[in-house]
Amino acid sequence: MLAEFEKPFPDEVSYSGFKLSSSQGITVTSAGFGYRSGGSKLVLSNAWIVDAASREVVWEMAEARDEWREKRITEETYQVELPEGTYEVYYSTLPHRREHKWNMDFNFSFWGLGTDRVLERLVEEEDVDDVDDVYRRFFLRVEGDGATMSAQEVRDNHDRMAADAIVAMRMLGDHEYVEQGFELERNMKIHIYALGEGREDGVYDYGWIINADTGERVWRFTYDDSYYGGGAEKNRVVDSSFEAPAGRYVAVYGTDDSHSYDRWNSAPPYDPTFWGMTIRAEDPDQSRYARRFDYKSKDLENVVVEMDKVGDDGYVRKGFTLKKPMKLRVYALGEGKDGQMYDYGWIVDADTRQRVWQMEYRDTEHAGGGEKNRMIDDVIEFDKGSYVAYYATDGSHSYPHWNTAPPMNRERWGLTITGVEGFNRSNVADYDEEVSGDYLVHLSEMGDDESRRETFTLDKETTVLIYALGEGVDGRMYDYGWIEDAKTGRVVWEMTYRKTRHGGGASKNRMFNDTIVLGPGTYTVFYETDGSHSFHDWNADRPFEPENWGISVRPVDKS
Structure with missing residues (x-):
């Protein structure tokens, strides 16, 4: 006996192995239930044999049986010709469905309903007490002239394969997010073997590779570049190679909240213990030119801004100064639907208040989970x-x-900015607007029914930047500011509705962000609010920068 599985329980996946010292025909005998109708197939137990070296499926019971018309448990025998080699046998009692999309309305000619109804009828047909008793009548036996391997020996073999790989992320469960850095000392072709979950509308358990120095994504697991991986239709496999230049890389793999090695919610793939991503040198002799490194510790050294684990109704900000031009990696997780973002980040130029980057829905991709x-x-x-x-x-x-399944890397919910290739921390400094803002006037965080004023003096003609946030509806402003000549009382600038544009959030949030020229003299800046919708007490969605509800004036260097 090369392998034997008896009296299984529902929703189990078992495996063992065997070695053949010569080519031969082996005999596979099984008892189980399957039904085929109209091109669709339901199998309550399935078995398959995998070549341990190539990971290729060499035989599958569900495909070997052409007709499956009985309405009861049946026993079948199969003859399988195999060459010398090492093999793994898998036996699954998770329902296996193929070809047509399965749903509770699909009309099998005999039983009509889904898996639960099939099992109920089987209990009646087999005259047993419950569903467990149905499965306990199933078995699989593999007979031939060879040596058996236990499940532990199969796992040991997998561990040896993983130890020889550049990166091995295997047997991943729900809610996992794994990062592994690796460095290639020379150009080489690398081979990626990855199993994950995906459908035409997207992938849910998948991996990608980024350049650790530039932040550029160099490879990604996609549905279009993958193929059917056995079992449930959503099991997908990538088995491909590409030329990778010498350099430092990070392999990343994430899973959602269901269907993984720890707990399959439908039929498992052909190679279940390799759920995840394994990377090897295409030429084994090149492996000595590759090594792993701890990416997370290096990444944390290069953090410029870290705003993560942001909760409901959150609002956080962080200023930074760059002493020279540079590239930075911007990583953000947020909430978006139907083209609009609800939890998101953005970056503004501290001097001009112009947005230099924003998390737009069209630029994002699915982050796992919901x-x-x-x-x-x-x-x-x-x-x-x-x-x-x-x-x-x-x-x-x-x-x-979370009100639906969380993302893969849930703790990074927020915005993180890190340095990339050539990053030198001495070229970055913290920036505090209150300390470094160089304001002539800064009236901010204005509340309901508030009126404030401040005065400033210019000794020469000066271009000033006015940045103001307020409330306006139907052409009229309710929270707004203006500037008067302190000597004459003449209004030299006013925040009118026509001069403003949308300031984020509710449509009544209005913003002015532009420059004017003022002559030498003394000026008074005013800001007034009405009895509703202001800082800390919004009656509609807040603006992009709520703490700046008010008005600021600062000189602009035109040199």
């Missing part, structure tokens, strides 16, 4: 100067209170 979990991972070129990064959330679905 479809509204969105992710962006990009490298942006920044000029020398000061910037402020922001991240805001709405009132639901954020860390750690």
Whole structure:
């Protein structure tokens, strides 16, 4: 006996192996249930044999049986010709369905309903007490002239294969997010073997590779580049190679909240213990030119901004100054649906208040879990100067209170900015708007029914930047500011509705961000609010930068 599985329970996956010292025909005998109708097939137990070296399926019971018309448990015998080699036998009692999309309305000519109804009828037909008793009548036996291998020996063989790989992320369960850095000392072709979950509308358990120095994504597991991996239709496999230049890379793999090695919710793939991603040198002799490194520790050394684990109704900001132009990696997780973002981040130029980057839905991709979990991972070129990064959330679905399945890398919900190739921390400094803002006037965080004023003096003609946030509806402003000549009382500038544009959030949030020229003299800046919708007490969605509800004036260097 080369392998034997008896009296299984429902929803199990078991395996063992065997070695053949010569080519021969082996005999496979099984008892189980399957039914085929109209091109569709339901099998309550399935078995298959895998070549341990190539990982190729050399035989599968569900495909070997052409007709499956009985309405009861039946016993079948198969003759399988195999060459010398090492093989693994898998036996699964998770329902296996193929060809037609299965749903509870699909009309099998005999039983009509889905798997549960099939099992109920089998209990009646087999005259047993319950579903477990049905499965306990199933078995699989493999007979031939060879040596048996236990499940532990199969696992040991897998562990040896993983030890020889550049990267091995295997047997991954639900809610996993794994990163592994690796360095190639010379150009080489690398081979990627990855198993994951996906459908035509997207992938849910999958991996990708980025350049650790530039942040550029160099490879990604996609549905279109994968193929059917056995078992459930959503099991997908990538088995491909590409030329990788010498350099430092990071392999990343993430899973959602269901269907993984720890707990399959439908039929498992042909190679279940390799659920994840394995990377090897195409030429084994090249393996000595590859090594792993701890990516996370290096990544943390290069953090410029870290705003993660942001919860409901969150609003965080962080300023930074770049002493020279540089590239930075911007990584953000947020919530978006139907083309609109609800939890997202953005970056503004601290001097001009112009947005230099924003997390737009069209630039994001699915981040695992619920479809509204969105992710962006990009490298942006920044000029020398000061910037402020922001991240805001709405009132639901954020860390750690999710109203649907959380994303793969849930703890990074927010915005993280890190240095990439050539990064030198001495070229980055913290930026505090209150300390470094160089304001002539800064009236901010204005509340309901508030009126404030400040005066400033210019000794020469000066171009000033006015940045103001207020409330306006139907052409009229309710929270707004203006500037008067302190000597004459003449209004030299006013925040009118026509001069403003949308300031984010509710449509009544209005923003002015532009320059004017003022002559030498003394000026008074005023800001007034009405009795509703202001800082800390919004009656509609807040603006992009709520703490700046008010008005600021600062000189602009025109030199």
